[in-house]
Amino acid sequence: MPMEFVDHHIRDKYLKVDRLPHIWCPGCGIGSILNAFLLGMEKAEVDPDQVIVVSGIGCTGRVPGYLNMDTFHTTHGRAIPFAVGLKLARPDMHVVVFSGDGDLVTIGGNHFIHAARRNNDLLVILVNNFNYGMTGGQVGATTPTGAITTTTPYGNLERPFNIPYLAAAAGAVYVARWTSLHVRRLAWSIAEAFHRKGFRVIEVLSQCPTTFGRRNKMPEGIDMLRWYRDNCVIQHYADPKDAEIVPGRKIIIGKFIDITDGVETFEEKAWNLVRKFLGDRIEIPFRKGLRCPKEIPG
Amino acid sequence: MSLSPGIYFMSGNSAVAEGAIFAGCRFFAGYPITPSSELAERMAARLPRVGGIFIQMEDEIGSIMAIIGASWGGLKAMTATSGPGFSLMQESIGFAAITETPIVICDVQRAGPSTGMPTYVGQGDVMQAKWGSHGPYEIIAVSPSSVQECFDLTIRAFNLAEKYRVPVIILMDERLSHLYEKVRVPRKEDVIIVNRKLPKSKKNFLPYLADADLIPPMPPIGEGYHFHVTGLTHDERGYPKIDPEVQDRLVRRLCDKIRYHADEIIDIQTYMMDNAKIAVVAFGSVVRPAIKAIKLARSKGIKAGLINLRTIWPFPEKIIREYAEKVHTFIVAEINYGQIVHKVRESVNGKAKVVLLPKMGGAIHTPEEILNEIMEAR
Structure with a gap:
């Protein structure tokens, strides 16, 4: 049988294909996560023209640049406050923050917790690769204790953030964690989160063989995926306190929190205040047509 | 409203x-x-x-x-x-x-x-x-x-x-x-209110392609323009480009769009500068004691005037340069230990004397302090 060459992908329409190939290393997980995001957006049946994607700096920060949508690649750590302003100005848009762990919870940690506390209506896709990949593999606030990085050559002395616990404690109304291996469930979770409102966080554990894995006995991308396969347990509505990632222990993934029904977003409060003064003289377009898609398959 | x-x-x-x-x-x-x-x-x-x-x-x-x-x-x-x-x-x-x-x-x-x-x-x-x-x-x-x-x-x-x-x-x-x-x-x-210019058409739209005035139209979000905005050096498509030529083109335009329009942007105010031989250069609160000092100087027959830098950046180099032909001394009064004085000196380019009258902060100059400096310069 003659070999058939496929020169396009089914979701090319969402990509700026003239920008490919992308910058990510062989074995990196960001591509799979991006694909899951596009699949999730498709499942959610939202109009891509109404989805604005914002990132900060880092490997994951490069995601928006490949999307054939309105996208913003901002400064290091500041994707969330940029998105806060953008979303307040245009409450009718789906604003997605798609960035990395170093960007969102290390340098940008303060913005993360305050946007969660305020319940800003943002969907945050937080790709956690446990280190600063783009700058060569330095330690971050998510690096497991004891892990070897270029700035912890004798092992990480610090304790990492437990992101679901941090997000939940700060007030996030939707909190889930998946991995770059669990792409189908991740896509469902993204689809579901599109139809929630408020500060929604989906942490996606990814693999970074180039700057993290190879220093920590997982030299190939597949090695980190095996780690996820062998150690992740799906446990919906688990206590986020138990979600800490400790090498050698089970990693809890799944949906931790989903309490978005009836919780007013900051955008609703701010624009309702305007409405109080101006009444019908001002038309405020909030996101419309939110619905709950099919539950995430177990 | x-x-x-x-x-x-x-x-x-x-x-x-x-x-x-x-x-x-x-x-x-x-x-x-x-x-x-x-x-x-x-x-x-x-x-x-x-x-x-x-x-x-x-x-x-x-x-x-x-x-x-x-x-x-x-x-x-x-x-x-x-x-x-x-x-x-x-x-x-x-x-x-x-x-x-x-x-x-x-x-x-x-x-x-x-x-x-x-x-x-x-x-x-x-x-x-x-x-x-x-x-x-x-x-x-x-x-x-x-x-x-x-x-x-x-x-x-x-x-x-x-x-x-x-x-x-x-x-x-x-x-x-x-x-x-x-x-x-x-x-x-x-009052004239200016609003950003918007792109005319989505067809062949390039988000960072500037018009003849060096300013690109600014696209609205959510309307299918599909534009990318980045802090990385970018080309006219808005795509990141790590390339010295693209950097040169972008940075020149970012700077030139202001420099080329400097005359339009700069709006400074002068007071009694017509026949002045001494110019006090000030901005902000310091303008007020400076005006009083000029009045006092004039009452003593000293030809002093004031240049109020209502636009500080872009710096009104041309205007200062022109006055450098007419006055013999510029007194720069500012509440710091010498900042805008450097720009004045650069613009005067040796054509006149430039004196700094600093204040370290906490208070504005008194009219007498400025007057004393004018008397010194006379």
Whole structure:
């Protein structure tokens, strides 16, 4: 049988294909996560023209640049406050923050917790690769204790953030964690989160063989995926306190929190205040047509 | 809505807030800091009533990034701060410059460095306003010297930001921010309000392709333009390009769009400069004792005049150069240990004497201090 060459992908329409190939290393997980995001957006049946994607700096920060949508690649750590302003100005848009762990919870940690506390209506896709990949593999606030990085050559002395616990404690109304291996469930979770409102966080554990894995006995991308396969347990509505990632222990993934029904977003409060003064003289377009898609398959 | 035409009595901080609302500002993000806080307080009370949004952010970095986001969301947006907060905003000012985002920042200068004297006047942020972020870029800075000018120049700041797609800084100072004076609010139809230019068509649209005026039209979000905005060096498509040629083209345009329009942007005010032999150069609160000093000098028969730098950046080099042919001495009075004096010296280029009359911060010059310097220079 003659070999058939496929020169396009089914979701090319969402990509700026003239920008490919992308910058990510062989074995990196960001591509799979991006694909899951596009699949999730498709499942959610939202109009891509109404989805604005914002990132900060880092490997994951490069995601928006490949999307054939309105996208913003901002400064290091500041994707969330940029998105806060953008979303307040245009409450009718789906604003997605798609960035990395170093960007969102290390340098940008303060913005993360305050946007969660305020319940800003943002969907945050937080790709956690446990280190600063783009700058060569330095330690971050998510690096497991004891892990070897270029700035912890004798092992990480610090304790990492437990992101679901941090997000939940700060007030996030939707909190889930998946991995770059669990792409189908991740896509469902993204689809579901599109139809929630408020500060929604989906942490996606990814693999970074180039700057993290190879220093920590997982030299190939597949090695980190095996780690996820062998150690992740799906446990919906688990206590986020138990979600800490400790090498050698089970990693809890799944949906931790989903309490978005009836919780007013900051955008609703701010624009309702305007409405109080101006009444019908001002038309405020909030996101419309939110619905709950099919539950995430177990 | 914005204030109806008439005469009002208000502080400099309030006049900036009202000028902003008059200009169409509908988004304010800020963080409390003396001596600018009343500006945020006024915006918090006023914006919801005029259909705008106020948000107090977790810090000044969040504040400026939120206004950059809101500006891309289509609202005219501003923040206000003072020295320490202004320092925190510098990285994002560079981001606004390279992404060509219209924003207005009011920096109410206090005595620095560091925490310095929060409740006392300073003018130490003049160079930071121009050079504070890394890399080559241009911004516009205006400097009011009366409460009326706080109102008027804020409208102008928004117009310039929208027209040139550039961050515009209102370099205020503490003394002016807390000064109460009469403000005449004009009729809407008597004031020109500028709005950013929008692309004409989605067909073959390139988000960073500038028109002949070097300013690219700014696309709205959510309408299918599919544009990418990045702080990385980018080409006309908005795509990141790590390439010295693209960098050269972009940086030249970012700077030249301001430099080429400098004559249009610069709006300085002179007082008794017609036959002056001594020019006092001042801005902000210092303009006021300077005017008094000029009057005293004139009463003694000394031909002194004042150049009020209402536009500090781009610096009015040409105007200073022209006066350098006419006066023998420039006295630069500023509340710092010598900042704008360097620009004056550079513009004068040895054609006249340039004397710095500094104040370290905490107080403005007295008319007598300036007069003494004029007498010395005579």
